[in-house]
Amino acid sequence: MPQLDEKLEPILAQVIHRNAGEVEFHQAVREVFESLGHVIAKRPDYADEALIERICEPERQIIFRVPWTDDKGQVHINRGFRVQFNSALGPYKGGIRFHPSVNVGIIKFLGFEQTFKNALTGMPIGGGKGGADFNPRGRSDAEVMRFCQSFMTELSRHLGEHTDVPAGDIGVGGREIGYMFGQYKRLTNRYEAGVLTGKGLSYGGSRARTEATGYGNTYFVQSMLETKGMSFDGKRCVVSGSGNVALYTMEKIMAFGGKVVACSDSNGYIVDEKGIDLELIKEIKEVRRERVSEYARLKGAGTQYIPDGSIWDVPCDVAMPSATQNELTGKDAQTLVKNGVIAVGEGANMPSTPEAIRVFQDAKVLFGPGKAANAGGVATSALEMQQNAARDSWTFEQTEARLATIMRNIHDTCAETAEEFGAPGNYVMGANIAGFVRVAEAMRALGVI
CATH class of the missing domain: 1.10.285.10 (Glutamate Dehydrogenase, chain A, domain 3)
Incomplete structure (x- = not known):
């Protein structure tokens, strides 16, 4: 260590x-x-x-009870959280996560990471994170709606477009954002579009926001590859997860000429040597809300489903961990290096353990840390806030062009900062130092508060 x-x-x-x-x-x-x-x-x-x-000390930590009633009339109690970590650069900004693993420590780690990630975007946003230990999987739309309404009834008093602007995260997609925004509007009697991001296009959302985290991660890795005279074209890629980030990471890799051969969920992973059928996996995950095992069942011959295994056993040129924290261990990293991986881009928050990061760095593998590589989602959320403030709506192409520019700038900032501090090619150090300096300078200017 x-x-x-x-x-x-x-x-x-x-x-x-x-x-x-x-x-x-x-x-x-x-x-x-x-x-x-x-x-x-x-x-x-x-x-x-x-x-x-x-x-290192959050400005405010909020923990609250979330009572709700299921379709059978049974009352459940969950615990809600919002950690407003740092507002030196702007209003708190960060997602809401609904998952049984959520606790105050998880939310604090995410809020801490978010503070530096948001600073790297160059946008005027501070860092925060929230969530609840609620599992939306297997719940009806009506149950999810009642939970979201109860959650927002308490959280609403702590939000505002100039105070705290949440978005989605694991377990919180367009459906959940819609229910929460509707309840916020009902409680406040204001159409304050800029108070939540990740909204639907019909009520103030931004084009390219759904795709932004996955696209942004791919742009960042593409920039890393370019420093070595390479690109995604012809590369064999593995993407963990099969949620929003993973799906749109796969989509952009394919657009860049790469081939994605494996993806996963919490039950196991699939391998398709011909390349993952993007439309089918989107149908299974976004429409049917089923497990990745269904992909193997439908595709049949030539596709494998491996339950409870490690997706990192699949040989690849580029690995994109896009599921959850600490999913890629030191042992996994050694396997990837042995199998010839040349680049890793973190689509999730802190998905690689410290041991894994050291293995990659020792092997000179290009490594894009999450606080830099997956900053595209929050950057596009800030662009959504900008559009809401201007009562404007941009085209998909206009928004993606801004996203691509922001991700290239983040890459270059990290690379240049690492070079300045004597560690060329160390994107972890570059991201940490560049993000820290931006936040620290703003805090010093504001006095001891």
Whole structure:
């Protein structure tokens, strides 16, 4: 495990002590701290005024009860969260996650990562994250609606287009955003379109928002490949997950000439050596809401379904972990390197463990960390806010062109920052330092608050 700068060791110890048991949050903080020693060496003043301690402490943490009734009349109680982490650059901005694994530590790690990710976009947005330990899988539309309405009844008092602007995340798509926006409008008696992003096109959403995280990750990896004189064209790719991010990562890889041979869900993964049939997997996941095993059943010969295995056993040139945190382990990384992987782009938030990242870096694999590579979703959310504020609606092509420019700029910022601090090609260090400096400079300008 890399050594921390001696000035950062007591700060990390304090974070761990004050946030006991929140291992994902500890992991996210340590990963950033491992890069900050280089900054402290050049700018020791960043260690003054408890600046780093303040960056690690959320401005506000909200935990609340969410009661709701299922279709049989039975009452259920879930727990809702919103961590408003940092507003130095703008209103809190970050998704809402509905998943049984959600707890305050998960939300804090996501909010911490979001703060730096949002800073890298160059857009005027701060960092936050929210969610609930509710599982929408297997629930009827009416049950999901009642849950979303109950959740928003409490959360609404903490939101506003100049205060906090949530979006979707795992378990929260267009359906859930629509129900929450409707309840917010009902409670406030205002059509405040900019208070939620990821909305449907019929009520203030942005074209290309659905595709943005997956497209953006692919643009980032394409930029990394170009530094080595390569591209996606002809590359064999594996994309974990089969949700929104994974589906549109696959779509853009195919548009760039790559072939996606495997994707997954929480039950297992499929391998199609001819290349995943994008329209079929979209139909299964977005319309039928079924498992990826259904793909293998429908395709038949030539397609494999492997339950409970590791998708990273499938040989590939490019790996795109796009499911959830810590899904790609050190052992998985060793397998990928042995099988010849040349680039990895994180579509999910912190999907690679610290051990996996070290394996990739030691092997000189191009590695795009999530806070940079998957920033396209929140960047396009900020573009949605911009359109809402102007009472405007852009074309898909106009929005995607802005997204492509933003992702290239993020790539170049990370690469140039890594070079400046003596670690050329280290996108992890470049992303951490560039994001930290932008947030830190804004915080210093605002005084000790």
